[in-house]
Amino acid sequence: MKIFTAAQIYEADKFTIDKQQITSDELMERAATKIFEWMHSRLQGAQVNIQLFCGIGNNGGDGIALARHLVEHGYNVQVHVVNYSEKRSKDFLLNLERLKDRKIWPQFINQDCNFPDITPNDIVVDAIFGIGLNRPPDSWVGNLIKHINASSAFVLSVDIPSGLPSDRMPSAPEHVIASSYVLSFQVPKLVFFLPETGIYVNQWEVLDIGLDTSFLGETDTDYHLIGRPEVLSMYRPRLKFSHKGIYGHSVIVGGSYGKIGAVQLTSNACLSVGSGLVTALVPECGYQSLQTAIPELMVLTDDEDDSLTKIDIPFDPSALGVGMGMGTKDETIKAFGAFLKKMSIPLVIDADGINILAKKWELMERVPKQSVLTPHPKELQRLIGEWKDDFEKLEKTKQFSEKHDCILVIKGAHTITVYKDKGYVNTTGNPGMATAGSGDVLTGMITGLMAQGYSSLNAAIFGVYLHGMAGDIGASTSGYEALKASGIVENIGKAYLELLRPPSSAENKEEN
Numbered sequence: 001m002k003i004f005t006a007a008q009i010y011e012a013d014k015f016t017i018d019k020q021q022i023t024s025d026e027l028m029e030r031a032a033t034k035i036f037e038w039m040h041s042r043l044q045g046a047q048v049n050i051q052l053f054c055g056i057g058n059n060g061g062d063g064i065a066l067a068r069h070l071v072e073h074g075y076n077v078q079v080h081v082v083n084y085s086e087k088r089s090k091d092f093l094l095n096l097e098r099l100k101d102r103k104i105w106p107q108f109i110n111q112d113c114n115f116p117d118i119t120p121n122d123i124v125v126d127a128i129f130g131i132g133l134n135r136p137p138d139s140w141v142g143n144l145i146k147h148i149n150a151s152s153a154f155v156l157s158v159d160i161p162s163g164l165p166s167d168r169m170p171s172a173p174e175h176v177i178a179s180s181y182v183l184s185f186q187v188p189k190l191v192f193f194l195p196e197t198g199i200y201v202n203q204w205e206v207l208d209i210g211l212d213t214s215f216l217g218e219t220d221t222d223y224h225l226i227g228r229p230e231v232l233s234m235y236r237p238r239l240k241f242s243h244k245g246i247y248g249h250s251v252i253v254g255g256s257y258g259k260i261g262a263v264q265l266t267s268n269a270c271l272s273v274g275s276g277l278v279t280a281l282v283p284e285c286g287y288q289s290l291q292t293a294i295p296e297l298m299v300l301t302d303d304e305d306d307s308l309t310k311i312d313i314p315f316d317p318s319a320l321g322v323g324m325g326m327g328t329k330d331e332t333i334k335a336f337g338a339f340l341k342k343m344s345i346p347l348v349i350d351a352d353g354i355n356i357l358a359k360k361w362e363l364m365e366r367v368p369k370q371s372v373l374t375p376h377p378k379e380l381q382r383l384i385g386e387w388k389d390d391f392e393k394l395e396k397t398k399q400f401s402e403k404h405d406c407i408l409v410i411k412g413a414h415t416i417t418v419y420k421d422k423g424y425v426n427t428t429g430n431p432g433m434a435t436a437g438s439g440d441v442l443t444g445m446i447t448g449l450m451a452q453g454y455s456s457l458n459a460a461i462f463g464v465y466l467h468g469m470a471g472d473i474g475a476s477t478s479g480y481e482a483l484k485a486s487g488i489v490e491n492i493g494k495a496y497l498e499l500l501r502p503p504s505s506a507e508n509k510e511e512n
């Protein structure tokens with residue numbers, strides 16, 4: 001699914017209004033009706049107290065139109081107009097008149113008014129600001145937002161939490177609505193997925209308001225949300241008349257004394273994701289444990305017992321993952337530099353591989369084009385430098401990717417795979433996956449996918465999705481706390497099955 005900017009959404013509105021020959025008011029009516037249907041199907045007429053806080057723009061207009069539907073269906077509503085500007089939108093005014101025609105009189109909240117009481121059992125509809133927010137709210141509006149946040153009521157935000165800009169950080173974090181649920185029109189917003197701004201969004205859902213599909217289809221976006229349909233289209237089925245040679249020979253290079261387990265996890269994941277053959281290259285100390293733990297694995301060893309000093313691979317691998325548990329000893333750095341000089345296939349570089357690149361910048365020039373780097377936040381910082389916020393982090397990552405023609409996987413709750421000016425936002429995974437070795441598993445999966453012929457970018461996007469799915473399946477039986485990296489590996493097969501199972505009719509509808 002594409003993630004549009006606010007400017008693109010406004011364009012889509014205009015285009016739709018022209019093409020479908022409807023008025024902007026009719027589009028607002030569609031939006032309000034969709035929210036009403038969502039609420040009505042859940043509340044079924046329950047007599048809870050619904051307090052609607054509406055701004056004076058089109059987000060507020062959506063809220064006012066929704067109030068009319070709620071009243072017409074017998075709900076118990078109180079409408080508050082947050083009077084933050086004299087410049088009321090045309091469709092807001094139109095809907096305000098319609099409400100008054102039905103003898104509903106909103107309470108106007110101005111700078112010097114007391115705020116209404118909100119009890120924890122109320123439902124708050126947040127329609128103060130939408131994607132039109134272009135400056136910090138005045139302090140009294142910010143205080144109203146604080147008042148709503150302090151209420152413990154369920155807060156349903158229309159389109160986006162009020163006070164959250166769609167393309168930058170809010171200037172005062174406490175002046176943003178902490179939403180229980182966001183109903184976002186047509187497309188999700190990028191801010192739902194970034195660590196610093198996603199905290200305002202507990203849950204979200206997209207409501208289809210019928211914006212023109214050809215416009216949405218043809219407009220290019222910088223970000224994509226990666227769900228099942230996107231990943232399914234990348235899947236490369238196994239062929240009936242095939243043999244292990246077709247699915248590639250992966251090599252996993254890493255490990256040092258006390259960190260051989262990292263290579264074990266990576267190699268296991270690489271095998272489980274479907275690589276035809278896997279060979280690990282480790283220091284001598286890793287030989288026995290690897291051979292014992294993974295009978296399917298072939299093992300090459302360095303002459304040195306506790307760290308890598310030479311990276312020689314006596315055949316041409318189909319894909320290669322390097323860096324996990326490898327350490328950054330001088331001899332290892334030297335070996336890594338010499339190895340990079342010889343390599344021409346794209347690599348997957350993780351952990352100490354990235355740390356060595358950050359220490360020895362000149363080695364970055366030797367990294368084969370289209371390689372995949374999988375840094376955790378600290379490692380990313382070593383690569384691209386400090387950032388002031390998530391937006392700058394993304395920009396700097398894009399520049400790095402462009403400059404070095406590499407793919408960067410920014411790991412997090414919503415891992416974002418960046419290639420040049422595009423970002424692919426993942427939707428699987430859970431907090432249980434923040435555990436030792438989880439990244440090693442991901443590196444093995446991406447390597448194993450590249451060995452099977454997936455392009456570097458597709459291997460990264462597909463691997464991140466499947467890794468998250470395997471973690472979700474693991475956590476569904478172990479819970480978050482007890483999920484271990486080996487539990488993620490164990491569920492890679494089930495993740496494939498989940499991905500490939502025929503979707504239910506409800507999912508089919510959602511995905512179309």
Ligand SMILES: NC(=O)C1=CN([C@@H]2O[C@H](COP(=O)(O)OP(=O)(O)OC[C@H]3O[C@@H](n4cnc5c(N)ncnc54)[C@H](OP(=O)(O)O)[C@@H]3O)[C@@H](O)[C@H]2O)[C@H](O)CC1
Pocket residue numbers: 009012013027028031055056057058059060061062084085087089128129130131132133134135136137138158159160185186211
């Ligand atoms: N396709 C869709 O998704 C549809 C969305 N709809 C809804 O429309 C809003 C966007 O509405 P818009 O009127 O453009 O913007 P807002 O309601 O968010 O804001 C209203 C105006 O407020 C001014 N503004 C901005 N920031 C502040 C501030 N901090 N303090 C005071 N005033 C502020 C600004 O106007 P200015 O001229 O003063 O700059 C805004 O324009 C969208 O989110 C959806 O909810 C449609 O209903 C249907 C289609």
Ligand SMILES: [K+]
Pocket residue numbers: 059126127128129130157158159160161162
């Ligand atoms: K809102």
